[in-house]
Amino acid sequence: MDVQQKQQAASELRALLGDRVTDRADVRQAHGTGYSYHTCMPPDWVAFPQSAEEIAGIVSICSRYQLPVVPFGAGTSLEGHVLALQGGVCLDMSRMNRILEVDFANMCLRVEAGVTRNQLDAFLDGSGFFFPIGPGVNATLGGMASTRASGTNAVRYGTMKDNVLSLTVVLPNGQCIKTGSKARKSSTGYDLTRLFVGSEGTLGVLADLTLKLHPYPEAIYAAVCAFPSVEAAVNTAIKTIQNGVPIAKIELLDALLMRAVNQYAQLAYPEKPTLFLEFHGSPVEIEGQIRSVQAYAREVGGNEFSWEKEPEARLRLWQARTDAAPAVLAMVPGASLMSTDVCVPISRLAQCIVATQHDIEKNGLFAPILGHVGDGNFHLSIPVNPAIPGQFEKAKALNERLVQRALALEGTCSGEHGIGVGKLAYMAAEHQEAVGVMWAIKKALDPTNLMNPGKLLPL
Template identity: 55%
Template sequence: MNATRASRHTKPDQTALVPLLDELVRRFGDRVATSEAVRLQHGHSLTWVANQPPDMVVYPRTTEEVSEIVRLCLRHDVPVIPFGTGTSLEGHINAPYGGVCVDLSLMKRIVSVHEEDLDCVVEAGVTRKELNEHLRDKGLFFPIDPGADASIGGMVATRASGTNAVRYGTMRDAVLSLTVVLPDGEVIRTASRAKKSSAGYDLTRLFVGSEGTLGIVTEITLRLHGIPEAISAGICPFPNVKSACDAVIMTIQSGIPVARIELLDELQVKAVNLYSKLSLPESPLLLLEFHGSASGVQEQAERFGDIAAEFGGGPFEWATKPEERTRLWQARHDAYWAARGLRPGAQSVATDVCVPISRLAECVDETKRDIAASGLIAPIVGHVGDGNFHVQPLVNTDDPAEVEACEAFVDRLVRRALAMEGTCTGEHGVGQKKMKYLQVEHGAGALALMRALKQAVDPHNILNPGKIVAF
């Protein structure tokens, strides 16, 4: 296989796809789809990157079938793009060079739950809500909550986190072991179920966040947690975004074990009220949740209330009933769709950065002023307990000047975060849109090492080409 073909500068020759399609249909029958509607569905994530559909979509049911698909694609020199639920935001699942999309949605088995060890083994197509439904009666839960009902495999691929990360960590912390199909079709397991190990390279974390460029994750061993004895939630308005962020910083530095602490700016609160039929105060708002014993969560809430008052926030209002908490957090999870309602017909450009918690207030405040100066409609929402926030400009993509203004704003946002020793993405991932910032963030040497790893593991550039690093 020569270097030109492996570089993936062009799509596969359509005549070369015919024998591959014949072999896939012969093996998988009606689990192979080539209709335009299905291909378009699998060639576009929630981003303004143009739709780049695969040439065909295959739905495997087992790890062995994924391995077989990859081997066939390698033999025919055709790219392979893994697909979970399609909720990613930076162009991870687009197929810029065509190829075969491997949709893992039929791999739904919850293989085992080890209650005494607080872990479980699931296939990649299981979604986080499906897993928690299964775990509820056992008194356990899986805490990583990115908002969307993403698949566990997709969450591994993007190193997802979300609203609970401030207390429970990210997918990097939740994954114990993986079963992975490599680019040559070989199947490996990266670790055991042991809670720690010093045996060799940490292959598990090599694949967590690799966005399908090094292997296709088919089975995951996850850490679980006991459902807390008591859960309390509340809302607290603030006079401005800076004071809200300062209160977050003080809360974290004070060691209050808050489970969730989310920021909505005044524009996002307005959008949520309209979309979710709520009546939240339309000023910068913190949504919080505390986990623990009944007395513990009350003490945590009272301590936060005192901190909020120091920064001009309040009143801190409790949502004590489970149905009230559920409605409040569902509204937070619907923030993306709520924001789109502020400008019907506009394209959403959701992006995120993350900075050290001590720089959060400064970064968000400067970003607010930048939005105002740019004339953009761009609500802010964030998992601010760990310094991660999202901005969602709403853009008329038919207006070149507006597109240019948005792209310039996103560039300034990222470079602002990097200048504050932050990262170009806290949880969305690199995909296609953030590739250009990796050298600025990591340096030429680190990026060269990433490229060397990709070339070593996937020398023919079969897996998800055109993402994270380019040959």
Template identity: 65%
Template sequence: MEKRFNQSVFEELKSLLQDRVTSETNIRNEHGVGYSYHACTPPDCVVFPKNTQEIAEIVKICANHKTPIIPFGAGTSVEGHVLALEGGVCVDLSKMNHIIEINTDDMYVTVESGVTRNQIDEALEGSGFFFPIGPGVNATLGGMASTRASGTNAVRYGTMKDNVLTLTAVLPNGDVIHTGSKAKKSSAGYDLTRLLVGAEGTLGIITELTLKLHSYPEAIFAAVCSFPSVELAVNTVIKTIQKGIQMAKIELLDDQMMRAINLYSALNYAEKPTLFLEFGGSKVELEEQIRKVEEIAHEHKVIEFLWEKGEENRKKLWRARTDAAPAAVALREGGKLMSTDVCVPISKLAKCIVDTQVDIAETNILAPILGHVGDGNFHLTIVVDPNDANEIERAKALNERLVKRALDFGGTCTGEHGIGIGKLHFMQPEHGDALNMMRTIKRAIDPDNIMNPGKLLP
């Protein structure tokens, strides 16, 4: 793509921010790549604003010169969201990392968008409340909102779209808007909050968020259950959900992924298709939930049902799950991660995963499977040799077939990774004519296409 940048933009930004703007090559390269196989595509310069007003001034300068703007959080996205395809200015939000207010009476927290997932956990320690959305990396809250992130708790607490009450954003002309309210619900006008949540920085830069907090359960138990097959494990999940049993987390790891985490995290779980489960609530509620889930698991030929009731063992279990991606990469020296995800109706989940396993075996690709199967979302952690062009093409073809399979089952090309550039060409087959409405919204808000151009919309 043609670059859209001139030196006068840099000079104006330098006048505004002094030493908080740089065109140094190493820093530019660090901001031109995410956590993925996509080739580094650096911006022309990187700026480090400290507040919303500075971002508004940065955007006005760029808008005046029709210069692209790429928001940057922690650089943990996997589908090329932060690549500067047309050059331009990368807006690094890491200095906007203040927690503005924790309000336990009304159960919300207000943060700047550069606050990280781990940072909010530490701030809430001992408060009796927690923020439930947790991808497997220490992402920023602004980035999580922009990609509509979810994670292991989504089956009970929803995704980012369900947990953002209000936000502040800078639009492509430099205007600052505030959307939503701190009330639990509203019927007032278009839902602009949810328009910006998931927009991947293509409609504006999110600078502040007010997020829902949830009460920490009285008791939490975790379990590890291994099964003879993925199909039996997934059918256990489906039956559990259909029975209305409230689970906090339901994670599936196939035999390859169990081998990976055993090696990486020094564990010794059975290397079989396995469910990681977590129950949260009162002790009386948990006893009944546990009894019902054990019954369902035994109906589906569970091999082993291990309880991890101690706090330390439970944390170790979920640390291992969080480390699944690097654990998969560690299976192959010099391997590079090509992570992908889809989401399907839960009744189609077992068939979709089993067909995908057959495809993986026939393709002869290393691709351990894991997923938040309680909501029909699963991932392939494809590990490729970055220097083997043939293998990369076979991996991409595997991903193409995976997405087609999910769409045929009435699902979506991504449950939480987002589109970026990696899944751009799946938007038309998934959305059809509705894509024209998305383009109309984009043109109306960003007529010069300066906000993260080349992403989300083909």
């Protein structure tokens, strides 16, 4: 694009948005990266739309000038989803943070895409309902839908794909569509809601979402249990799932991570593979669940549970899990975190984790493991100090071997972080000819590749 065209585009954006579009270097810089190790790639402009109509206006201008459009939620993506690889306009959704409709009778609510998880939690507090999807950060709901996020509750409540009823989407041609409805099920046409969920902004911009709410449990108990080995802990998780115990959270922290957490928060947990558990239901139901899971744990040499039912004590107990990321960082001064995740069929989970631990040890790295083990999903947190030569490359190679290991075990290269640019190299290996179908859909909806170009789909 020549200078004159660029000025023309800028003046159209300003005419639409006034001072809600900017090319200030600091703002562009702040929008060129997520919580990730990827090099910042700032957009040419950052726009702050306030409505679906404004998004449509911006997208139309971008389409006319062939400018890339990069949606931006809270900037917490881990795989470089918000990098403006080819410049263009970043759509910062932070001003689209209204709760549009509350419908407790139908257990749903409609929010603009820029509403954050913490904002939603605060809004729902005391309502008797909650939204179960929680990544470890204060992401926006739009971002969470775009990456098909999940988190600790997914084992019971599913992921974003299971908890979005309906979407308003601005298409690359500037048209605005609604997918789905408030009806709990439907057999009427292609499932566009689930096509846009997980599409990482490559097919359109999510303007608002209708979310499924769940009744707040009558009671919540939390428990912690240490095991002699990763296998023992994972086998307890498998047995829990196979027996249909509707556990709400079942999180594995490996021995390394328990050490980090103990040091960080001055705790005295056994430095062994440990399950953090949460149970939802009536007290009678929960006690039945705890009895079952405790029995499975005992069979493989797990400790007796320490468990809590009072909210404060429960949160204190879970704090160790919540502190995982800062605890890991505190072990390696000057480092920042390379976070990665894979997901395998649950029967392969222990094998995958143990092989990964050996890999880490053999290569002299420090990389604790944290798993949503009920789903077969786990994270590796690799602190990387850029000042130490070769450390970044070593971390990347470890990540690469982890992905290959997961794929060889019939798994997937990301359970919940998404592809972005960070996992692009593995799409072909995982999906093979199906990548062609994804490209066909992309080209059908976005023929000139303006929507978050360079993400999700490998060249």
